Amino acid sequence: AGELGGEVVYEGTYRGLLKAKNSLTARYLNGEMEIRVPQKRRKSGKEKIAITGARENNLKNVSVDIPLGMLVCVTGVSGSGKSTLIHDVLYAGIKKMRGEWTGHVGLFKEIAGTENIDDVILVDQSPIGRTPRSNPVTYIKAYDAIRDVFAGTQGAKAKGYGPSHFSFNVPGGRCEVCQGSGTVTVEMQFLADVELTCEDCRGTRFKQEVLGIRYKGKNIHEALELTVSEAILFFKDVKKLVTKLRVLDAVGLGYLRLGQSATTLSGGEAQRVKLASHLAQSTASRTLFIFDEPTTGLHFDDINKLLGAFRALLDNGSSIVVIEHNIDVIKTADHLIDLGPEGGVGGGEVVATGTPEKVADCDASHTGRYLAEVLG
Known part of the structure; x- marks a missing residue:
């Protein structure tokens, strides 16, 4: 990328691409490189954030536990209620309880366990600055x-x-x-x-x-x-x-x-600069980080680097919640919360929770069917 990019490394058929020696894309497609399933997943401890009775938009009185100190992926088809649960209920709800939010908050009965975190940060794709002097x-x-x-x-x-x-x-x-x-x-x-x-x-x-x-x-x-x-x-x-x-x-x-x-950075680049700023803070932190589809537009190799950054945050004592559709990220998570089963009025329910292996065994989960293929 950047100074080392700007060249055509392959042009032709898919079969030909698989044999291209100079293509990083080819190395992931032909299996030479891969985003690996972790040999050992983090186990949930006693600390958690418990949401009870979430009823915003299409959420149907959802109650769910979010274990801390882990990579938690919230999955489900588009319109299943992921953003409503995480943005409107979890993030806005905690911020409101701390007196740091004046906007709309999704309906819920209770959010317990907030004493287990020092802060909650939404790492989104909004610009890191609006003037040329910001870099x-x-x-x-x-x-x-x-x-x-x-x-x-x-x-x-x-x-x-x-x-x-x-x-x-x-x-x-x-x-x-x-x-x-x-x-x-x-x-x-x-x-x-x-x-x-x-x-x-x-x-x-x-x-x-x-x-x-x-x-x-x-x-x-x-x-x-x-x-x-x-x-x-x-x-x-x-x-x-x-x-x-x-x-x-x-x-x-x-x-x-x-x-x-x-002002020249893409949304994804801005999001990763924000992630880097948090990684640069070497002090231990009980922060809950929230990411909304951070892999949008990223190459396999960039996703691998992003997952490495996530591991560094977790090793530093933080917790991560990611709204994600990318199966390569979902399969590496420690814990999944799968919403659905469908979108809109057909969604808003918790279909399955647990490790990717557990969700893969759930017949009602669309996510589970695809996980079963990659987990074998």
Whole structure:
């Protein structure tokens, strides 16, 4: 992906693709690589979140336990009630109980066990920022280390430049014409606004004198043009920074440029940047993370990396609830909650719960039928 992508690695028939040596897709399709079923699943302990009497939308007085410290997948056909149960009841309900929610909350009788978690976080695909000044390294709080590196150079010390001179969020070293955005917006009265490259800084975001400061031959603009993978090597001596950049790489975002505008990121990329920011927090956490179809649009290899990131969160003491249709994720879960049996008025009931193997044995579960095929 990114700098290492942009080439056609195969074109032809499906059978031919299976034999393509340079194709990562082929390696997953022909079985050379795979998303494996875990040899051992986490067992549920005493701690859980118990939802009683959920009746929002098509939910039919649903009562279900969500074991903590595990990867829990909520499955079912479209319209079976998954988002209603997790977004409107579980997430909104807990937030409301904590005084952190003013929006609509789905109907339910009780949510018990919230004392077992410190926080609940919905990691969705909404943008990580709405201005060009927001980027992956500012979001994961890695940019402070980059600014410190440049402020520590002999050139910066000689001119009296501190870390703030290498920020595009505050006056000092940034270009004041575009205020550190690198672009200026031209308002068109009856048409959409037009964004143009700033003529003063030519898109570099900084004043010329600040761009004269170099670290290992690169100025701050050139450093922000590095991809995450390139930056890990370039800043290899700055351990605090490299540790955070490795997390971005671990969730499959090694191809992003450090200073890439948040407005250019896809929903899936934004979601993985958010995941990386939580992984970068090394302190133990009793946080309940909620993901809604995080594998949408992801390649097999990206899904494998995402599952690795999930394991890291769990090892850190967190709990994860994922709304998912992807069978490769479902088969790796520790616990499933399968809703249905159908969508709309034909759904809203708990069809089966338990390990993927247990759900695979349930004749009434559509998910179970497909699980039975992959679990053998």
